[in-house]
Amino acid sequence: MTPRLLALLLLCLGLTARADGAERPTRADLQKAVELHERSVVRVLAPRRSGPGVIVGSGGQVLTAVDHVSLETTEVEFGGKRLPASVVLANAYLKVAVIAAPSGTYPSVPVKVLPEGLDGQWLIGVIRGRGKKAPAQPFAAVARLAKQEPFLDVGIPFMPGTPLFDTQGRLVAVVVQRRTGGCRALPLSAVKLQLASAAEAP
DSSP, X not given: OOHXXXXXXXXXXXXXXXXXXXXXXXXXXXXXXXXXXXXXXEEEEOSSOEEEEEEOSTTSEEEEXXXXXXXXXXXXXXXXXXEEEEEEEEXXXXXXXXXXXXXXXXXXXXXXXXXXXXXXXXXXXXXXXXXXXXXXXXXXXXXXXXXXXXXXXXXXXXOTTOEEEOTTSOEEEEEEEXXXXXXXXXXXXXXXXHHHHHHHOO
């Protein structure tokens, strides 16, 4: 991964905003999450694993769970095609990965890094329908700080790699692990720190 590409991705994750309080998402908020999911969520494929990822950079950078990537061969399914992807970041402790599809123009999601954290905030995720014609379904839950920092616990069993949006339709976290009764997610602030460390490494 070139320093320039890392810098561009850090810029994508560099915007900040204050949280807007714990207001329950409206139907319009849920619909916006579905539209963003349908536009920007891709499938990430490794030789023995696969799962969702979300486009966070218009150059093809994809945020996903580390379980879905392989240093040997990783692909992104986008526009009905399988594209080779390179691993930018893979962190086993944080269970998160960033990969890069071939250069081009991709529909990235709006991204916000909330420095004061997401504890007590409503987050929205989308579960795909179980068939080609079944519609995707949005679900919302309040995020709680996990005992293990910097993770969040969310009371819905979203699949690892699922993006989580706030009520403004901004990507704020990604699911990294399924757990009994829900899932564990990583806020984008932690992803940004990891990318910054990778950019500074010699």
